[in-house]
Amino acid sequence: MAGDLSGSILFKLLYAFLLGGVIGLERELREKPAGLRTNMFICIGATLYTILSFEVAHRYGGDPVRIAAQLIPGIGFIGAGAILRERGGVVGITTAATIFVNASVGMAIGAGLYYTAAATALLALFVLWAVGRLEKFIGRQRKNDG
Secondary structure, rough: OOOOOHHHHHHHHHHHHHHHHHHHHHHHHHHOOOHHHHHHHHHHHHHHHHHHHHHHHHHOOOOOOOHHHOOOHHHHHHHHHEEEEEEEEEHHHHHHHHHHHHHHOOOOOOOOOOHHHHHHHHHHHHHHHHHHHHHHHHHHHHHHHH
């Protein structure tokens, strides 16, 4: 089907590129394993799978969330790969959680929930930036108190 790329689908994919890129840029600047490209791919992929889920159900029948529902375990698998044991501790949990949230942003875009996707991406950036700084401050305070 040569004419299946509508303006709406293209907009959704570009919006996913943008929001996934914003989240990925924060990760890239902090030199985390899942950076710019990874987060863009996750958001774009989640968007497209959500679009496909609804389109396939509309064209051929079936449950419209069947394909989209499989994103969650797939993203969990990718996120699990970001978590590592290192020097008696665990690292990468924030990266895994970011991957999970970024996929939900993509799913929201695919479902046409543009404001929800933008608000979630902004909230994720706030958590990564501001809450991360708060955690560092609290850690310094603990060292000074101990």
